Amino acid sequence: METIQRGNVTVHYSGDSRHIAERLVEITEKTYPVLKTYFNAAHDLKLVIYWADRQDWSAVPPNRHRTRYGGPHMTQGENHTHYVILPAANVDRPDSLVAVIAPLLDLTELTPDETRNLKVWLGLGADAGDRRLGDYLASSDFYVDLLVDIIHVHEVMHDFCYEFGIPENHSRAGKGIAWWVFEGLAQWSVLWVNREIGKEDWADAHDLLYRWMYRTGRKRPGNLGPLQYKDYAWFHGAVIEMAHQLEARYGKDYGPKVLTLILRDIQGKDYLPDTEMVKLFSEAAGEDLGAWFKQNWGIE
Numbered sequence: 457m458e459t460i461q462r463g464n465v466t467v468h469y470s471g472d473s474r475h476i477a478e479r480l481v482e483i484t485e486k487t488y489p490v491l492k493t494y495f496n497a498a499h500d501l502k503l504v505i506y507w508a509d510r511q512d513w514s515a516v517p518p519n520r521h522r523t524r525y526g527g528p529h530m531t532q533g534e535n536h537t538h539y540v541i542l543p544a545a546n547v548d549r550p551d552s553l554v555a556v557i558a559p560l561l562d563l564t565e566l567t568p569d570e571t572r573n574l575k576v577w578l579g580l581g582a583d584a585g586d587r588r589l590g591d592y593l594a595s596s597d598f599y600v601d602l603l604v605d606i607i608h609v610h611e612v613m614h615d616f617c618y619e620f621g622i623p624e625n626h627s628r629a630g631k632g633i634a635w636w637v638f639e640g641l642a643q644w645s646v647l648w649v650n651r652e653i654g655k656e657d658w659a660d661a662h663d664l665l666y667r668w669m670y671r672t673g674r675k676r677p678g679n680l681g682p683l684q685y686k687d688y689a690w691f692h693g694a695v696i697e698m699a700h701q702l703e704a705r706y707g708k709d710y711g712p713k714v715l716t717l718i719l720r721d722i723q724g725k726d727y728l729p730d731t732e733m734v735k736l737f738s739e740a741a742g743e744d745l746g747a748w749f750k751q752n753w754g755i756e
């Protein structure tokens with residue numbers, strides 16, 4: 457693999473991917489100040505990014521996701537160093553992402569307005585045909601855009617959470633941790649970051665793409681909501697649908713407000729259970745959301 461290194465960011469990349477490595481450095485450098493503000497963080501993270509194809513996948517840091525080529529993930533090292541591992545979708549398309557994209561190819565789940573907006577947000581132009589939209593969503597270009605502008609930001613948010621006080625606890629059996637919040641914050645933060653760095657179109661596109669995924673995937677048995685799902689990717693669509701509804705009611709600064717309250721209350725604890733999270737979401741909203749969470753999402 458080739459390597460580029462700038463400041464706190466190192467990218468190891470496969471094949472002819474230098475241009476993508478540069479994009480990864482750039483988005484990371486823009487994302488850091490936004491997340492540092494949210495976390496009131498005193499220092500930067502050191503980030504090592506792998507943009508690895510199938511052949512190089514075995515060289516990425518050991519992790520439970522490593523066995524199968526393609527699943528984007530992050531992992532932690534020593535001395536404030538974190539790793540983000542992404543498949544080199546321009547070189548070798550990963551099967552796991554094909555499954556993520558598949559629900560996005562059913563245009564019947566979008567209204568005509570949404571279809572038109574999406575074409576604009578994705579830079580295809582309002583007059584682009586549906587065929588053009590479908591071709592783009594199935595192309596390597598879209599896989600790369602999705603990985604760099606959405607999934608990478610999601611992983612960097614995980615890194616900030618782990619570094620600054622919101623640890624991963626989902627594997628601790630028998631504890632009532634709110635896993636939907638840990639993944640929800642990561643996915644929701646993609647909207648916050650893209651808005652703050654002037655990529656409003658990508659924020660809007662991300663919001664709609666994941667809500668589209670939610671709508672389509674809802675038809676599959678087992679996909680009930682953020683607590684019960686068959687498809688792990690679809691679960692991220694569910695948390696974005698939830699975030700979308702909350703933002704519609706309480707505004708776009710509602711998410712960061714919730715994060716601030718979580719950081720306040722999780723201090724000295726390993727995790728917060730659903731009941732505590734619902735209280736914090738209610739506090740940020742200024743009204744009791746207990747019934748809303750229970751009825752719409754099965755969370756209490």
Ligand SMILES: [Zn+2]
Nearest residue numbers: 610614639642
């Ligand atoms: Zn995640």
